Amino acid sequence: MSEIKVSIKNLYKIFGKHPESMVEKVKAGMSKTDLLEKHGHVLGLYDVNIDIKKKHIQVIMGLSGSGKSTLIRHINRLIEPTAGSIIVDNEDILSMSQTELRDFRRSKASMVFQKFGLLPHRKVIENVSYGLLIQGINKPEALDRSNQWIESVGLSGFENHYPAQLSGGMQQRVGLARALATDADILLMDEAFSALDPLIRSDMQDVLLSLQDKLHKTIIFITHDLDEALKLGDDIAILRDGAVIQSGTAEKIILHPIDDYVTDFIKDINKARVLKARSVMGNDDFITGPEIDETVIIEDALQIVSKSGSNGAIIVKNGQKQGTVSLTDMIMAIARAEKNTDSEAVYR
Amino acid sequence: MSLLTEFPKMGRTDLRDFKKGIDESFRNFTREYGEAIENFFDPLLYFLVWLEKLFLNTPWPIILFVIATLVYLGSSSIKLTLGAILAFLTIGYLDMWDDTMATLAIISVATIVCISIGIPLGILMARSQRTQMIITPILDVMQTIPSFVYLIPVVMLLGIGKVPGLLAVCIYAIPPIVRLTNLGIRLVDKDVMEASEAFGANYRQKLIGVQIPLALPNIFAGVNQTIMMALSMVVIASMIGVKGLGVPVLRAISNQYLALGIMNGLAIVVLAILFDRVSQQFGRRLQAHTESSK
Numbered sequence: 001m002s003e004i005k006v007s008i009k010n011l012y013k014i015f016g017k018h019p020e021s022m023v024e025k026v027k028a029g030m031s032k033t034d035l036l037e038k039h040g041h042v043l044g045l046y047d048v049n050i051d052i053k054k055k056h057i058q059v060i061m062g063l064s065g066s067g068k069s070t071l072i073r074h075i076n077r078l079i080e081p082t083a084g085s086i087i088v089d090n091e092d093i094l095s096m097s098q099t100e101l102r103d104f105r106r107s108k109a110s111m112v113f114q115k116f117g118l119l120p121h122r123k124v125i126e127n128v129s130y131g132l133l134i135q136g137i138n139k140p141e142a143l144d145r146s147n148q149w150i151e152s153v154g155l156s157g158f159e160n161h162y163p164a165q166l167s168g169g170m171q172q173r174v175g176l177a178r179a180l181a182t183d184a185d186i187l188l189m190d191e192a193f194s195a196l197d198p199l200i201r202s203d204m205q206d207v208l209l210s211l212q213d214k215l216h217k218t219i220i221f222i223t224h225d226l227d228e229a230l231k232l233g234d235d236i237a238i239l240r241d242g243a244v245i246q247s248g249t250a251e252k253i254i255l256h257p258i259d260d261y262v263t264d265f266i267k268d269i270n271k272a273r274v275l276k277a278r279s280v281m282g283n284d285d286f287i288t289g290p291e292i293d294e295t296v297i298i299e300d301a302l303q304i305v306s307k308s309g310s311n312g313a314i315i316v317k318n319g320q321k322q323g324t325v326s327l328t329d330m331i332m333a334i335a336r337a338e339k340n341t342d343s344e345a346v347y348r
Numbered sequence: 349m350s351l352l353t354e355f356p357k358m359g360r361t362d363l364r365d366f367k368k369g370i371d372e373s374f375r376n377f378t379r380e381y382g383e384a385i386e387n388f389f390d391p392l393l394y395f396l397v398w399l400e401k402l403f404l405n406t407p408w409p410i411i412l413f414v415i416a417t418l419v420y421l422g423s424s425s426i427k428l429t430l431g432a433i434l435a436f437l438t439i440g441y442l443d444m445w446d447d448t449m450a451t452l453a454i455i456s457v458a459t460i461v462c463i464s465i466g467i468p469l470g471i472l473m474a475r476s477q478r479t480q481m482i483i484t485p486i487l488d489v490m491q492t493i494p495s496f497v498y499l500i501p502v503v504m505l506l507g508i509g510k511v512p513g514l515l516a517v518c519i520y521a522i523p524p525i526v527r528l529t530n531l532g533i534r535l536v537d538k539d540v541m542e543a544s545e546a547f548g549a550n551y552r553q554k555l556i557g558v559q560i561p562l563a564l565p566n567i568f569a570g571v572n573q574t575i576m577m578a579l580s581m582v583v584i585a586s587m588i589g590v591k592g593l594g595v596p597v598l599r600a601i602s603n604q605y606l607a608l609g610i611m612n613g614l615a616i617v618v619l620a621i622l623f624d625r626v627s628q629q630f631g632r633r634l635q636a637h638t639e640s641s642k
Contacts, residue, residue: 076546105548117543121561130557131547182547 005218006052006075006186011084013070013242016041019082032241044070046243048084052235055216059233061223067242068222069114072190075220076109077101088186106135110179114191116171118163124174125150125159131182149177153207169200173207180211187219194223205231226265230254230274238262251279255333270299271334277301278315278322280329287312287324294322298330305330378505389511396457396510400591403449411449412436419622423629428622435618444593444615451582451592451619454510458517458578463571466522470529470570471555480530487523495520495584503588513590517581524573532566533559568631575623579616593619 014022014035022041032043045067052058062068073079074086077093086093093104110131118127125146132142150159153173163171172192179187189208193201205228212219223229229236230250237247246258254271257263278294289310292301294317305313305327312326358366403411415436420429439448473480499516506512536559544558560567586594593612600609 078542078546102548102550105546107548111543111546113539113543113546115539117539117546119540119544119558119562120537130544133557134547134549134553178547188546 002056003054004051005054005056005089006050006058006220007087008048008050008052008071008074009085009087011045011048011071011074011086012082013044013067013074013079014041014082015044023083043242045074045081046241048239048242048244050237050244050247052218052220054218056234057212057219057221057232059221059223059229059236060239061226061229061233061236062239063224065241066239068224068239069190070242071239072188072220072222075186075188076105076111106131107182108184109186109188110182110184111188111190112172112175112179112192114194116163116168116175116195118171118174118178120163123160123162124155124166127163127174128177128181130178135182146177146181149181150174152180152211153177167200169196169204172196172204176204176208176211180215185218187217189219189221191222191224193228194225201228208232226269230269238265250274251276255279272299272302273297275333277313277325277330280333281315281323281325282329283323284312284326285324287314287326289313289324291316291321293317298334301325302327302330374501374504382505386506386511389506389515392457392461392514393509393511396453396514399457400450400453403453404446408440408445419626422626424633425629428625428629432622435622439615439618442611442615444596444612447591447593447596447612448615448619450590451579451594451616454514454517454585454590454592455575455578455582455619455623458514458521459571459575461514461518462522462525462574462578465518466525466570466574467529467567469522470526470567471533471560473526473530474533474559483526487526490519491523495581499584499588508589510590513585513588516588517578517585517590520581521574521578524577525567525570528566528570528573529563532563532570535566536562565631565635568627568634572624572627572631575627576620579620579623582616 012023012026013019014026016022016039019041022035022039025039026035026043026046032046035041035043048071050058050060060068060071070079074081075088075093077096081094084094088104088108093101096104119130122130125143128146128149129139129142132145133139137145147159150156153176155170155173155177158166158170163174166174172195175192179189193204196204208219209232219232221229221232223232233250235248236250236253237244238253239245240261246253246262251274253262254266254269254274257266275298276294277292277296277298280298287310289312290304290308291314292304294315296304301313310327312324312329314324315322357363412433416429416433419432420426423429436448439445469483473483495516498519499512502512502515502519506515540558540562541554544554549557582590582592583594583597586592586598593616596608596612597616599605600612
């Protein structure tokens with residue numbers, strides 16, 4: 001598999017007066033409620049372990065209060081963890097000095113915010129060049145480089161507007177351009193599109209995906225919206241009460257939700273549009289039918305198969321037969337989610 | 349039983365000695381360091397005298413022109429500019445020109461002093477909770493203590509004259525600029541600050557690039573308040589030897605000259621209104637670009 005870019009290991013965050021002394025209690029199994037009632041401390045993150053692959057979009061999703069915004073702020077240390085480690089490119093960012101940390105933030109990890117966080121007193125072009133100017137790059141060059149990013153997020157012509165003169169969607173394009181302009185390999189996106197209305201949000205997702213096709217950044221994307229998570233995420237981690245309860249690809253989570261919470265979470269989504277026919281692939285010789293590529297989603301596969309009148313389809317990859325899927329399996333897959341306690345399921 | 353009816357107090361001799369002791373030690377301090385402190389303020393005195401002379405010796409049409417230009421640049425309002433010209437013509441016609449110039453000089457110097465001390469102090473105060481905890485009560489004292497009370501040590505130390513007057517004005521006028529600078533910086537949008545932090549800005553970059561520009565409307569309100577309070581100290585300052593519109597007011601009080609008092613009082617009011625309107629307009633223009641103007 002691909003290389004690990006960011007590795008979060010045994011990360012704990014406890015808010016309160018004496019968080020260090022509480023870590024042992026939490027590790028020993030004290031519940032969030034007990035911690036709050038008996039010791040007045042709030043459990044923010046509980047033993048979070050996530051390996052984020054290079055050039056992937058890692059979505060971290062959870063409802064409000066699940067600790068997802070806290071988690072993403074640990075990656076550039078806007079929040080200090082109570083225990084654990086965060087390794088980026090084989091370097092523990094928790095051991096960095098303030099100066100090293102500033103350099104890390106300037107050149108390695110940039111961030112896009114839910115509320116945009118634009119500088120209201122600066123024009124679009126100045127906002128986009130903000131990170132570059134902080135790095136100490138001279139103004140003409142910074143502005144020149146920013147212009148390219150403004151163009152790539154589709155904001156040409158608005159360079160000299162102030163943020164307040166733009167709509168929410170356009171403001172977030174500025175935020176995105178600002179984050180991309182620093183050329184950091186890691187892009188942290190904290191509910192970046194949550195404040196936008198649905199159509200604009202979908203637009204922005206497309207903008208992000210098409211940029212990612214060219215740029216291949218390591219993106220950590222926080223959201224509470226499952227559709228968004230499924231659309232963007234190469235990998236998804238579901239966070240609840242500060243703990244990761246399930247992680248893996250979208251297919252894996254949909255096919256094998258680990259518990260009732262996740263099942264509940266995914267019950268309203270259109271599985272046919274997310275799952276690929278490959279995910280229910282078997283190898284039965286009696287199945288005959290049209291050949292479909294392994295990337296085809298069930299929604300399309302069902303159409304092809306039912307048109308052909310066969311009992312299934314052959315899945316191919318680069319023209320090579322990989323296996324077969326039956327019509328019934330595909331229907332079963334989108335009909336309901338099975339419960340499965342085995343988190344390392346076979347599907348990858 | 350007498351403990352209940354009579355408040356337990358310090359013995360009369362002890363109390364007298366206590367007060368005497370404080371007076372004595374301050375007097376000693378004055379004798380020891382008075383001259384050094386006076387010398388320390390000399391540059392300020394020279395500047396004040398120079399400015400006053402400049403205002404007084406420059407032909408009045410030039411002054412009027414400069415004032416009108418400044419008002420227009422600050423407010424970009426023709427109406428206000430014409431009002432200012434008219435006000436100053438009236439002041440001159442009623443023989444208050446020289447006093448007004450003297451007042452203008454001391455207010456200008458006091459404002460410059462207050463800004464150059466107050467804004468850094470406000471920034472320091474915004475930086476940590478502890479400095480805020482220390483400075484806030486000091487500002488409270490400065491604002492509420494009757495001005496005559498701090499005139500005593502100031503006069504003991506520096507005698508009667510322009511510098512002690514200026515000091516008295518500054519003590520009274522500096523709190524708003526400090527407070528509003530602190531407040532302005534603390535009120536800067538947390539999200540913007542976080543973004544700046546996330547892009548690796550250091551303290552200076554955050555302060556100059558984000559906090560001060562965004563706090564500017566509040567800082568300007570502070571400057572405005574400081575000027576207003578400095579003007580309101582003009583009469584008290586004139587008691588310890590500051591020239592200007594306060595002197596005739598003082599004379600009017602002791603001799604019951606109604607017209608003289610009202611005229612000079614109104615001249616102070618006119619100055620105050622002008623300063624206020626111009627600085628407010630200017631402050632408003634500073635933040636105009638952040639408003640939506642589709």
